Amino acid sequence: MQQREEKQLESALDSIIQRVNDLKQSIASMIFKIENEYESITWPTFLDNYALISGQLTSLSKVLSHDKCPVLRNLTVLPLMLSPERDEQLAQMTEHRVTTFAHDLCPDYLRTKLEPMAESKMMQLETKALGLQYDNAQKQIATYQKVISHVWDIVSKAREEWETESSSRGNTQQNSSVADTHLLVAAVGMGKGLKMGPNPNGQSNPTSGGMMVTPQGRPGGPPGQGQMPPTTQAMTMNKAPSAIKTNIKSAAQMHPYGR
Amino acid sequence: MSTPGNAMDSLSAALKCNIIPNQEYLLQGSVLDQYVEVLLHRLRGLCDNVDSGPETFHDHEICFSLRIPNSGATTSMPMSVFSLRVRRAIDVTDTPFQLRYIGQQELGDKNRPTVVRSSIDMACSSSIIEFLNELGCRIDFEYIARGYMFRKGRMKITVSKIFKMGSNKQESVEPISQSYIVELSVLAPSGQDSIGEDMRIFAEQLRPLVQLEKIDYKRLSNMM
Numbered sequence: 001m002q003q004r005e006e007k008q009l010e011s012a013l014d015s016i017i018q019r020v021n022d023l024k025q026s027i028a029s030m031i032f033k034i035e036n037e038y039e040s041i042t043w044p045t046f047l048d049n050y051a052l053i054s055g056q057l058t059s060l061s062k063v064l065s066h067d068k069c070p071v072l073r074n075l076t077v078l079p080l081m082l083s084p085e086r087d088e089q090l091a092q093m094t095e096h097r098v099t100t101f102a103h104d105l106c107p108d109y110l111r112t113k114l115e116p117m118a119e120s121k122m123m124q125l126e127t128k129a130l131g132l133q134y135d136n137a138q139k140q141i142a143t144y145q146k147v148i149s150h151v152w153d154i155v156s157k158a159r160e161e162w163e164t165e166s167s168s169r170g171n172t173q174q175n176s177s178v179a180d181t182h183l184l185v186a187a188v189g190m191g192k193g194l195k196m197g198p199n200p201n202g203q204s205n206p207t208s209g210g211m212m213v214t215p216q217g218r219p220g221g222p223p224g225q226g227q228m229p230p231t232t233q234a235m236t237m238n239k240a241p242s243a244i245k246t247n248i249k250s251a252a253q254m255h256p257y258g259r
Numbered sequence: 260m261s262t263p264g265n266a267m268d269s270l271s272a273a274l275k276c277n278i279i280p281n282q283e284y285l286l287q288g289s290v291l292d293q294y295v296e297v298l299l300h301r302l303r304g305l306c307d308n309v310d311s312g313p314e315t316f317h318d319h320e321i322c323f324s325l326r327i328p329n330s331g332a333t334t335s336m337p338m339s340v341f342s343l344r345v346r347r348a349i350d351v352t353d354t355p356f357q358l359r360y361i362g363q364q365e366l367g368d369k370n371r372p373t374v375v376r377s378s379i380d381m382a383c384s385s386s387i388i389e390f391l392n393e394l395g396c397r398i399d400f401e402y403i404a405r406g407y408m409f410r411k412g413r414m415k416i417t418v419s420k421i422f423k424m425g426s427n428k429q430e431s432v433e434p435i436s437q438s439y440i441v442e443l444s445v446l447a448p449s450g451q452d453s454i455g456e457d458m459r460i461f462a463e464q465l466r467p468l469v470q471l472e473k474i475d476y477k478r479l480s481n482m483m
Contacts, residue, residue, distance in 0.1 A: 184421055
């Protein structure tokens with residue numbers, strides 16, 4: 001029974017020491033960063049370091065409150081020998097922070113109670129808390145809760161807005177339509193849907209792949225526009241160029257024979 | 260004074276040195292009317308001319324075509340069609356007309372990020388329409404484009420609404436779709452393919468609002 005408890009204590013101490021060491025290392029690296037890279041350090045890296053430390057603190061407190069961990073409070077550390085001489089082993093263990101295990105240092109290092117100053121301050125606060133009227137306390141809690149809930153509302157509202165925005169942004173098909181792209185590009189590039197009237201020579205137009213022989217309606221366009229009157233008017237307007245066209249065409253055809 | 264012969268010489272010399280920006284690198288897409296404001300906002304943030312705000316334009320474009328009978332007797336293509344585009348500003352009266360030749364588009368393989376087509380632009384006077392008519396060109400189609408123009412380095416981005424010409428030329432125009440056409444283009448001398456990569460990166464920044472893509476006209480005419 002005794003042995004088992006000892007074993008448990010040992011393993012608990014091991015894991016505590018390991019976690020404390022981790023914590024110490026990351027605090028040291030953070031201090032190093034602040035001292036040496038204060039010009040180039042970015043806010044995110046600083047926060048990353050901070051998050052690491054707080055994570056390690058959490059895991060340390062988890063270890064301490066674990067079921068398997070013996071109640072450390074019930075254990076005592078008893079200094080058996082004090083000496084003003086320099087102790088090399090101690091210095092090595094503590095990375096040269098503590099060189100002697102003497103009377104002046106021992107109470108500080110083996111302290112289990114708070115420092116006297118901190119202790120008196122705690123006492124003050126506790127008496128103040130005890131002396132507080134119940135109604136007053138209730139009132140303060142209520143105001144505090146009101147402020148918190150207000151902030152909570154603001155944050156959740158902002159989050160809601162942000163989420164709807166990002167979800168609407170995620171929907172790609174909303175912003176543009178492939179059919180419209182094709183319609184517009186075909187119109188601008190090949191005149192699809194923009195040509196007026198049939199070709200004067202009754203030929204299909206090679207550029208448009210012979211699609212635009214009928215005057216009304218554009219393929220792909222919204223139907224039922226009732227644009228017959230414009231088309232007929234446009235046809236009369238196109239009369240003059242078409243006449244020129246046929247003239248020129250016959251002239252052009254004459255050329256090869258002339259040569 | 261330079262004689263025409265000299266002008267031809269210097270033109271061919273310029274062509275040889277490859278300094279004429281006659282290749283257009285192009286990506287196209289569209290955005291629905293209700294999201295155009297969002298797109299303009301984003302473009303304002305991405306492009307160079309931020310202080311002055313977007314440049315607006317309101318143009319009338321006419322595409323003329325000239326049919327030339329092929330002398331070589333290929334039965335499948337009895338005529339070769341040659342088209343020229345004339346563009347004039349409606350909102351500004353003192354600007355010259357623009358005459359533009361656009362060549363066949365080359366899609367290239369998948370590694371090529373944009374469509375490439377030869378393109379030659381020149382300014383001309385208003386008598387160009389008469390001149391083209393005299394040459395035997397015929398109006399193939401025409402439209403009104405109204406929208407916004409942005410610049411980003413060498414890149415030009417236009418967001419335009421395309422209107423079909425109504426019966427009464429000036430007044431009744433109707434939009435042909437519920438979207439704005441978005442074009443990203445660069446005019447550069449041939450061989451400068453690196454610009455395509457810049458354009459691809461820029462187009463990536465406009466996703467998913469607009470999908471700027473290489474669009475194959477041939478496939479389009481088969482599809483629709």
